[in-house]
């Protein structure tokens with residue numbers, strides 16, 4: 370079992386619409402990947418490596434500054450957008466049973482005009498990439514609904530407020546060089562976890578990500594140039610009564626003596642705060658839950674109860 374590569378060219382961002390037959394074929398390929406592995410590499414999405422590089426570069430410039438310069442943009446300091454902003458090293462534990470993750474992050478959640486950004490370049494580049502990822506996510510969600518034989522708008526109608534009353538996040542991640550002697554016991558770059566929302570788009574420039582197989586062993590999810598790695602997250606697994614699977618993944622420390630850094634970008638598509646997620650097969654496998662409440666509960670686990 371490895372992560373399949375699917376050609377999304379028929380419905381990539383440069384095209385307008387998609388013929389029924391292509392929609393059907395794409396749906397079958399995505400469904401097979403998402404019911405089996407939970408992850409897929411999409412090629413020909415319309416998002417280019419150059420676009421990704423621009424976001425990585427502007428993020429790297431931000432992370433390279435001293436903490437004092439980043440602190441005014443900390444997560445928790447933006448009224449009305451609790452998850453927006455900078456997360457310092459070892460603050461988040463994606464696996465709460467491990468020490469804090471050896472990573473820094475910047476969460477772009479709110480696109481409202483009152484948000485203060487580190488620079489106008491940073492704002493422009495993050496915002497335009499956020500909107501590109503939003504468009505791709507909506508296309509993937511449409512194909513997914515089609516593949517499950519659902520009303521084509523069932524997922525889309527719950528993702529109307531992205532950038533407003535909605536937790537969707539473009540997260541820039543920076544993993545600094547690791548000194549193995551200083552690392553705490555059991556500490557990782559990113560602890561074992563599954564994502565919280567509907568789907569995640571991941572862009573990476575170096576190795577390190579691992580994905581859990583059904584057998585329980587982890588396999589590497591290498592960087593495949595020109596692709597976007599997409600995975601199912603927990604609310605989507607509930608929504609589809611476990612037909613699509615939200616799979617645990619992690620980033621280990623680099624091998625001893627390897628002082629490389631890692632950067633990645635994750636776009637976590639999340640239903641609107643007020644959207645109530647109910648099993649779409651009509652079963653009661655999971656009780657209905659509001660997306661906003663579900664997300665709050667998961668953040669309490671990874672950042673400590675507030």
Ligand SMILES: O=C(O)CCC(=O)C(=O)O
Pocket residue numbers: 540542559564571573578618619620632633635
């Ligand atoms: O850096 C990565 O590739 C993994 C990030 C991740 O899984 C997350 O932030 O949810």
Ligand SMILES: [Fe+2]
Pocket residue numbers: 562563564618
């Ligand atoms: Fe993740």
